[in-house]
Amino acid sequence: MASPLILRHVFWGLSTVLEIVLAAILIRRKLYRTHPAFLTYILIAILQSCFVATSYYYFGTRSRVSYFVGWDTQVLVICARSFAVMEIAKNVLGKYVGIWALAGRILVFLGLSVLAYSIFSSRSRWLLITLNADRAVELCIATLIVAILVFVRYYRVPMNHLERMLAIGFCLYSCFFVINDSIYESWRRPFADLWNYLDILAFTATLLLWINAARTAEAPRTSASPVALPPELYADLSRKLNSRLLVLNNRLNHFFRSEDSRP
C-alpha cells in the first residue's frame, strides 16, 4: 500500500490540476462576472501550490523556509476564501434589501462570536498558533454558510445551483478541516502524515463538486435584474394584502365574539 506521503503528493498534484480546470471553466463561462472573489480564491490557491512546490524543491519539505512559505501563503488563501464566502452571501441575499440588512448584522455578530470563541479556547502553543487561527476562521466560515442557508430556507430566497454547491463545498471542507485539525492537535506525531493527506483529499472532493456545478451553471446575463421591487409594486402589494388581511381580521373578530358566547 502506498504511504500517506506519496498519496499526499499524488492528490496534491491532482488538486492543483483540478484548480486549474475550475479556473478555466470559470473564465470560459464568464462566471468571473458574478463570482470574482471565488475566481481570485482559486487563482491564489494555484499560486500557493506553485510557491510551496518550488520551496519544497529547493529547500526540502522539512526546512524552516518551506514551513514559513506554506503557512504565510495559507493566510492569503484563508482571506481569499473568506471573501468568496461573503460574495456568496451578497449574491444570494443582497437582492433583498430588508433581509440583507438583517442578515448582515446577524452574520457579522455570529462570525465574530465564533472567531472569538475559537481563538480563546485554543491552546496557546506557539507552534500551533497558525493552525489554531486557521481552524478558527474555518469554523467561522462554516457557521456563516450554515446561517446563510438557514436564512435562505426560512425566507424561501431563490438560490441557484452554483451558489448552493459553492456554499456546500465551502462548508463541508471547513467542517472537515476543523475536525482534522482538532485530531491533529491531540495526536500530532502518529497523525502527522495522514493529516495532510486527508486535508488534500477533502479539498479534492470539494473541487470536484465545484467543477461539476460550474460546468452546468448558466452563464450570467448581461442585463442585471432589478435589485428591488419598484415602489408602485409595493403599493399594489400592500393594498392587496391589506384588504385580504382586513377580511381575515374581521373574521377573527367575529370568531372572538362567538368564542366569548361559548357555553
Place this chain on the structure above:
Amino acid sequence: MSIPVILFIVFAIVLVFLLAWAVRPPKRVLLSVDDVLNALSEKRHYARLPQILQCLRQDDTDFLYARGQDQLATRLRRDRKRIALRYLDHLQDEYQLLLEASRILAKVAPEVSPMAEFDRFRLHVRFLLFCRYLRWRLRLGLQPWDTFGVLSDMEGDLTLGLEVAATRIGERAALASELPLFLKDRRSDPE
C-alpha cells in the same frame, strides 16, 4: 483529548447536520405573491373553532352514555376527534400561509425589523410545538380547550403583525410614488 478540542469536533459535526437540514427543499413552496394573495382570500377555518370545541366537550355525548348508547357515543367521539384533527391540520395550513405572506413581505420590504422577525420566528416555533402537543392530547383522548385557545391567539397575532408591516410598506411606497409627482409639480409651478 481536551474538552475544547472535543467541542470543536462536536460543533463541526452539528454544523454538517444543520447544513444537511438547511439544503433540503422546503415542504411547500408558494411560487408567487399572487399565489399567496389568492390563498389568503380563501375561506378561513378558524371561524369554526367554537363548533369544534363544543363537539369535543365531554358533556356533549354524556347523555348518550346515560341512555345506554355506549357504542354510538364511542363512535361519535371517535368521529369528532378525527374532525378535530383535520381542523387542526387546516389551522396549521392557514398559519403557514400567513407565515408565507410575511416572508414575501420581508423580501420586498426596504427594511426588516429584527425584533419583529425574531418574534415571528418564536411564534412559529411555539405554534408548531403547540400543534404537535395538541395532536397528541386529542389522540390520547384528553380535553384540548386551553391549547386550542392559544393556537388561535397566535394566528391572530400573526395576522395583526402582518397588517402593521403591510401598512408601513404601503406608506413608504405611497411616499415614494408621490415624490416624483411633487417634484414635477414644483418644476411646472411658475412661482
